[in-house]
Amino acid sequence: MTWMVLTLISASLLGLYDVTKKVSVRGNAVPIVLLLSVCVGALIWSALLLLQTALPAMDWPDWLRVDAIDRWGHLALAGKSVLVGVSWTLAFHALKALPLSIAAPIRSTSPLWTLFIAIAFLGERPTPLQWLGIAIVLGSFWALSIVGSQEGIRFRTDRAVWWMVAATILGAISSVYDKILLQEFGYSPATVQAWFSVYLVPVMVPLAVRWYREQNADIPRPTAPFEFRRSILLISPLLLAADMAYFTALSDPEALLSVVSPLRRASVIVTLIAGSRMSGEYNLWRKIACVLGILVGVILLMMFGS
Template sequence: MWMYLGLLAALFLGLHNLCKKHAVQGNAVLPVLLGTLIAGFLCFLPFFIGSRINPIYFKEIGFYINELAWKTHGFIFIKSCIMAGSWILAFYALKYLPITIVSPIRSAGPFFTFIGAIAIYNEKPTPYQWVGFFVIIFSVFLYARIGKKEGINFKRNKWIYAIIAATFLGASSGLYDKFLIQNLTLNPQTLQFWFCWYAILILLTILSIMWFPKVEKRKSFQWRWTIPAVGILLQTADYFYFKALQDPEALIMLLSAIKRSQLIIAVVIGGLLFKEKYKRKKLIPLAGILIGVFLILYS
């Protein structure tokens, strides 16, 4: 069951990436990110209020938001810091790079998660899983060669380094999620509500220094319908992902890889919508990534 929940998460993540590209293209990145976080937070606010007014009902329907100890809040705040950094880097990279380059690089996330799952959680990969992960990494290198044809030098372009750093932070957060869900026994809605709340506070702090005081930067922001859509789709994807993690048998390395099937939406549909170049050539490394994911599932 947890694998199917992972596929549902991948579906909503793929749609989320398309909306995110539209939201940040030619737009001010930080306020866009804040808008998506607020939209996601508002999705869970009724559950928080309802859990305080009528806790029995919300426990029955499975959307009760627990009261937490301050120590647990501290653990969630750490996740918010990690993901705020990852999102800021990823949003800036997506603004300046094609989605058909950004999404495949993000697909290297399972490799970092794979190493962490072995070292931290003692998850034991099969030979097929080993092959699958290295096929994914090799495919990412193929994307690097195609990227050069679009005038993107992977060694000199700072946004490439930004998306790599964002991928590493995202993978770290994925490993941390297993600790939060399984060790601290947090339910998805409780984690998502407080995570969004602390991420909003972090973004507001950054914006109050870097964006709000500067009139010219404020004028560069454009409201788009995809801004709230990004937040809603991401929280939906995360909900299914966290539900999958609640299963004691769920392997974080496999869940992380399954989520990469979102690339079908990002590369194929995204390449057509945003009229990006070399779409056919990008299908070859895309196939490699999907083969890697298949090998992991097959194992």
């Protein structure tokens, strides 16, 4: 089945995307890494926008076609960029401080927070199997905290853990907002992705300017210097490619969302294995067991909604 192969490709690309972020921010200036990575994504979509403007008669595929939107649409998409910009800033700082095998599983709990938001604000009620999924995710997360404590990471007091949790919750809010943009506003995925990528650049500029001023102050603060790494240029292309494979898979009439979404979350396995091989992290098999528990819970959350 083509759509399942595309979903596995998307999951693999997402895993590589997480690894590339970790390589880029390790011991590096996070604000500059963020700015450069979003600039690459904005350049890619800006080129596509210019081509579509110059060649309006060309038959662009749906996953690349950017629709015209009014000023309120631009404002709504700029708001998404602010939301994602804050989430990414927290996540990149957390990635810099945490082992990838701890940060990635925390990020993979996003569906749990999305469900909590739906319960609190959209009036949704979990099914019995979803309650079981919630219990499994929370139990696996608790087990992961025990494994992390063996490496000196205290989930209750470690700021980087809470940065990643906050980034994950904001990511879940962004997912709910995506649903509004795609279903209520009726924007195509390419339209959301294109303008959100463009508006991310001005969102990231203030942090980069602040870093530059601190680096050049008479009494400099202990901010990390910036080192250019080629991996920075791969962050946005990997994410864009993963999303394109995902949207193309969903466009297949035979594709099952209840299978595609949990399968895409398997990216955390790629992240865990690749990251551990690169950095020699400890307790790999215990962490994999915790991650598998999280994935089982996520599958229950996604496949057995009311």
